[in-house]
Amino acid sequence: MRIIRAKDYQDMSRKAANIISAQVIGKPDSVLGLATGETPVGAYRKLIEWYEKGDLDFSRVTTVNLDEYKGLDKWNKQSYHYFMNENFFKHVNLLPERCHLPDGTEENAEKACRAYEALLRALGPIDLQLLGLGHNGHIGFNEPSDRFELDTHCVSLSESTISANRRFFAPDEEVPAQAYTMGIRSIMQAKKVLVAVSGKEKAAMVRTAFFGPVTPKVPASVLQIHSDAVVVADEEALWKVRDML
Numbered sequence: 001m002r003i004i005r006a007k008d009y010q011d012m013s014r015k016a017a018n019i020i021s022a023q024v025i026g027k028p029d030s031v032l033g034l035a036t037g038e039t040p041v042g043a044y045r046k047l048i049e050w051y052e053k054g055d056l057d058f059s060r061v062t063t064v065n066l067d068e069y070k071g072l073d074k075w076n077k078q079s080y081h082y083f084m085n086e087n088f089f090k091h092v093n094l095l096p097e098r099c100h101l102p103d104g105t106e107e108n109a110e111k112a113c114r115a116y117e118a119l120l121r122a123l124g125p126i127d128l129q130l131l132g133l134g135h136n137g138h139i140g141f142n143e144p145s146d147r148f149e150l151d152t153h154c155v156s157l158s159e160s161t162i163s164a165n166r167r168f169f170a171p172d173e174e175v176p177a178q179a180y181t182m183g184i185r186s187i188m189q190a191k192k193v194l195v196a197v198s199g200k201e202k203a204a205m206v207r208t209a210f211f212g213p214v215t216p217k218v219p220a221s222v223l224q225i226h227s228d229a230v231v232v233a234d235e236e237a238l239w240k241v242r243d244m245l
């Protein structure tokens with residue numbers, strides 16, 4: 001696992017976007033695994049900026065997102081479909097039919113997960129998987145558990161994840177308690193994994209996940225044994241591991 005140090009959020013975003021750009025330029029028909037959350041938004045902005053300048057072409061790229069809330073459709077402003085559309089998809093020349101997320105409207109969890117897993121397998125290994133880091137060490141919505149959940153599955157979100165995500169919802173809106181998420185296998189089979197981390201509230205988890213034991217109780221810790229995992233983190237996120245770099 002390589003750690004790339006960035007000065008601040010802007011620098012981290014630019015560095016993460018550089019890695020994604022290099023992937024798309026080097027392999028125009030890449031399969032990109034994408035993430036939601038606040039952290040990757042700056043990188044998406046950079047990619048949009050470079051696309052607008054004519055430096056990037058997404059017309060042959062396929063995207064697969066990590067997760068979606070169960071029960072939310074793509075017009076719901078809190079859905080990850082909506083988030084991805086607003087923050088990235090609609091601003092670049094990705095073909096809509098090549099942008100995939102789990103189907104939050106499918107009430108039958110087994111059916112929804114089976115369909116997404118089949119899609120992931122049909123597409124083959126993801127070329128580059130972008131990840132954020134949850135406060136409790138989750139990646140996608142793979143929550144702390146007694147075992148690594150390998151396939152796409154329906155997860156009951158932990159209290160800490162629900163409360164962390166409350167900031168995206170209006171006070172009177174309920175945060176969904178369940179989500180469909182890509183499993184650890186697809187993430188680990190990705191040829192390259194890029195974890196973007198920013199801010200001092202992630203510093204303790206950076207130390208636990210990337211310098212502690214590999215355990216399903218800290219899902220992100222599994223990335224330590226990925227053959228090509230890169231963490232791009234800013235100074236605040238790295239302050240608890242400064243002496244180890």
Ligand SMILES: O=P(O)(O)OC[C@H]1O[C@](O)(CO)[C@@H](O)[C@@H]1O
Nearest residue numbers: 036037038039131132133134161
């Ligand atoms: O980047 P943020 O907003 O801190 O979120 C971290 C992680 O938490 C999630 O938003 C889900 O709780 C993930 O999508 C994300 O990777």
